[in-house]
Amino acid sequence: MSSEPLTPLVDELERDLAASRERLATAQADLEAKEAAHMKTRNSKAKKPVKMLSAGKEALKQKGQLSAPQLEQALEGLLPNGGPTHDEADEDAQAEGLLPNGGLTHGEAQADTDAQARADAQAKADVQARADAQAKADAQATADAQATADAQAKADAQARLDTQAKAEADAQAKAKADADAQAKADAQAKADADAQAKADAQAKVDADAQAKADAQAKADAQATADAQATADAQAMAEEDAQAKAKADADAQAKADAQAKADAQAKADAQAEAD
Numbered sequence: 001m002s003s004e005p006l007t008p009l010v011d012e013l014e015r016d017l018a019a020s021r022e023r024l025a026t027a028q029a030d031l032e033a034k035e036a037a038h039m040k041t042r043n044s045k046a047k048k049p050v051k052m053l054s055a056g057k058e059a060l061k062q063k064g065q066l067s068a069p070q071l072e073q074a075l076e077g078l079l080p081n082g083g084p085t086h087d088e089a090d091e092d093a094q095a096e097g098l099l100p101n102g103g104l105t106h107g108e109a110q111a112d113t114d115a116q117a118r119a120d121a122q123a124k125a126d127v128q129a130r131a132d133a134q135a136k137a138d139a140q141a142t143a144d145a146q147a148t149a150d151a152q153a154k155a156d157a158q159a160r161l162d163t164q165a166k167a168e169a170d171a172q173a174k175a176k177a178d179a180d181a182q183a184k185a186d187a188q189a190k191a192d193a194d195a196q197a198k199a200d201a202q203a204k205v206d207a208d209a210q211a212k213a214d215a216q217a218k219a220d221a222q223a224t225a226d227a228q229a230t231a232d233a234q235a236m237a238e239e240d241a242q243a244k245a246k247a248d249a250d251a252q253a254k255a256d257a258q259a260k261a262d263a264q265a266k267a268d269a270q271a272e273a274d
Helices: 004-046 048-063 068-076 086-095 106-273
Strands: none
Touching: none
């Protein structure tokens, strides 16, 4: 089977594979964009405790409990020259009535901060897990879709190749059948021509034999006619000879009779004379 008719199908298969690769690249880019957006959201959520801390500082500043520099130092533990610890600051604040209505000490605030940090970390882990699961599901769905598309493209190309191969096989079978039929027709035509030539040769032989027979019959008839003519001429000659002999005999007899009569008359005359 010639490979030239299959070249367009191979080219089409290559184009389909190239399109599938392009779709895969697009899906990969979309996935990366989703991951980037997710990372941006995660980073934004990670800054939330800092924003909450800043908001707490501003609230305390507005209430006049601490000046902004004192609050920064208290929260960051940067009191120089042997400044009070968090506990000492808490005791001082309680003694001075700066934590009214059951306000939080530094330890309690740190506990709340730790709890909030753990909750944020858990939320972050949950979000990351969901994002990872979604990314994995998206990647799997993209891979499945790509595999399905590739399998379908391969099946379509194979079907086209099978169809082309079947068409070529059918064409070859038809060409062989036509060639066989033509060869059979040629053989029959040759047989008919041979039979006709043989019949013509036999007819010529028969015609030659008939011509020879006719010539022989004509020659035989001519010979018979010639023989008959010769016989007739011979018979006529014999009849003429017989008639001539009879005429001669008659003339001789007549002459003899006349001579005899003349002699008798002469004798009678002589006798009378004597």
